[in-house]
Amino acid sequence: MKKRKAETVVTAGIWVGMAALAVYIVIKGLALEKSTLEHMLYQVQQQAIEMYLPGVTREYGETMTGWLWEKIESRLLPASADIQREGQEETDQATSSKIMEENTEFLEAKLLEENQEAGPPESGYENTGGVDAQSTQAEQASTTGGVAENQIKQPVTDIPLEKFQDFEFVMSNFYTVDKTTSMSSEQLDAPALVQMDMRMKTDNSQPQILIYHSHSQEEFIDSIPGEASTTIVGVGEYLASLLRDTYGYQVIHVTDTFDIVNGKLDRNQAYTYAQERVEAILEENPSVEVVIDLHRDGVPDDKRLVTNINGKETAKIMFFNGLSRTNQNGEISYLPNPYIKENLAFSLQMMLESKKYYPDLARTIYLRGYRYNLHLRPKTLLVECGAQTNTVQEEMNAMEPLADILNKVLTGS
Numbered sequence: 001m002k003k004r005k006a007e008t009v010v011t012a013g014i015w016v017g018m019a020a021l022a023v024y025i026v027i028k029g030l031a032l033e034k035s036t037l038e039h040m041l042y043q044v045q046q047q048a049i050e051m052y053l054p055g056v057t058r059e060y061g062e063t064m065t066g067w068l069w070e071k072i073e074s075r076l077l078p079a080s081a082d083i084q085r086e087g088q089e090e091t092d093q094a095t096s097s098k099i100m101e102e103n104t105e106f107l108e109a110k111l112l113e114e115n116q117e118a119g120p121p122e123s124g125y126e127n128t129g130g131v132d133a134q135s136t137q138a139e140q141a142s143t144t145g146g147v148a149e150n151q152i153k154q155p156v157t158d159i160p161l162e163k164f165q166d167f168e169f170v171m172s173n174f175y176t177v178d179k180t181t182s183m184s185s186e187q188l189d190a191p192a193l194v195q196m197d198m199r200m201k202t203d204n205s206q207p208q209i210l211i212y213h214s215h216s217q218e219e220f221i222d223s224i225p226g227e228a229s230t231t232i233v234g235v236g237e238y239l240a241s242l243l244r245d246t247y248g249y250q251v252i253h254v255t256d257t258f259d260i261v262n263g264k265l266d267r268n269q270a271y272t273y274a275q276e277r278v279e280a281i282l283e284e285n286p287s288v289e290v291v292i293d294l295h296r297d298g299v300p301d302d303k304r305l306v307t308n309i310n311g312k313e314t315a316k317i318m319f320f321n322g323l324s325r326t327n328q329n330g331e332i333s334y335l336p337n338p339y340i341k342e343n344l345a346f347s348l349q350m351m352l353e354s355k356k357y358y359p360d361l362a363r364t365i366y367l368r369g370y371r372y373n374l375h376l377r378p379k380t381l382l383v384e385c386g387a388q389t390n391t392v393q394e395e396m397n398a399m400e401p402l403a404d405i406l407n408k409v410l411t412g413s
Contacts, residue, residue, distance in 0.1 A: 178369065183367055198349055200289055210292070212254035214274040214293050217259050217260065236253055256274075258277070270374055299399040304387075307361060319351055
């Protein structure tokens with residue numbers, strides 16, 4: 001009698017379970033939230049088993065309840081298990097697609113971040129370095145007078161190589177490090193950088209130097225709207241003509257616009273657009289050894305970056321290095337640059353020549369965490385010349401000493 005009664009109870013429980021499962025399958029087809037369906041199904045399971053098999057629930061708890069429900073589902077209605085597996089596979093595929101989409105969005109956001117954070121902050125911060133810049137400038141003025149710059153043969157000041165063994169001396173006189181990144185003596189071997197061979201290997205029978213402007217719309221205090229010759233592009237053309245006519249280099253000057261989108265100023269993708277164009281030109285002209293991205297800085301309106309060289313009001317310049325490394329994330333794998341060391345050597349040697357011959361011309365080299373297309377060639381420069389508060393003539397005047405020190409580095413003279 002007891003046996004028959006137990007069988008009756010189990011049979012009743014199984015039928016109740018099957019009925020609950022049928023309800024579950026119907027509910028499964030409705031467009032409800034997955035969490036709601038799961039909660040409803042769980043309640044149906046629990047109530048059915050607790051009502052018809054209370055002894056099982058009390059003695060063995062949720063473990064037995066789950067086991068019994070699994071057996072009902074897999075043995076009596078195996079097709080339902082297949083449906084759940086198929087649903088799980090679809091969910092996994094959807095999840096994988098979502099992860100891929102989010103990763104793509106993450107990388108795009110990081111590239112956008114690089115474009116948006118291009119250049120040093122517009123704080124007007126300036127550190128012209130040590131090495132008695134004011135006294136050497138006075139010495140330069142009294143020594144050179146009105147002599148043309150290309151006639152200067154002797155350095156105004158000289159820095160012994162031994163000084164570069166002192167990391168603190170190098171950092172305080174040659175560099176400003178942005179808060180996004182850091183620099184240590186292990187990462188910057190100044191004596192090795194100063195002695196690295198940066199001389200031009202290609203003769204001028206083929207292109208040697210490429211100049212372009214990621215931010216081609218940068219203007220100055222007296223720029224004429226609509227006249228590119230009074231923007232940074234015009235300044236770049238003067239630099240190109242000096243390098244061609246005075247020093248004999250073969251130069252490509254790219255005047256394409258990378259920061260106008262749909263007729264409006266938009267620099268969110270300027271570095272990306274510039275990279276695509278410049279890479280195509282470099283592929284067509286593999287002989288190019290030097291790539292220069294010429295900019296101007298942005299400073300408060302009451303600040304002017306100007307010095308006097310040979311009686312001329314001259315905009316100050318700043319060399320800029322991106323390290324593809326931030327304090328927050330370490331090495332940035334999606335912005336690889338195999339030429340960081342060569343980039344650092346090139347800007348440091350340019351800075352050293354500037355201090356020798358034009359001590360107050362250059363602000364300290366600015367180090368920041370991203371890349372800024374400095375991976376295009378080992379000898380790549382990003383140069384900030386003056387700011388929006390400089391005149392066009394001050395900008396043009398700065399190209400003369402810039403061309404001179406570039407020639408000094410490229411010839412090793």
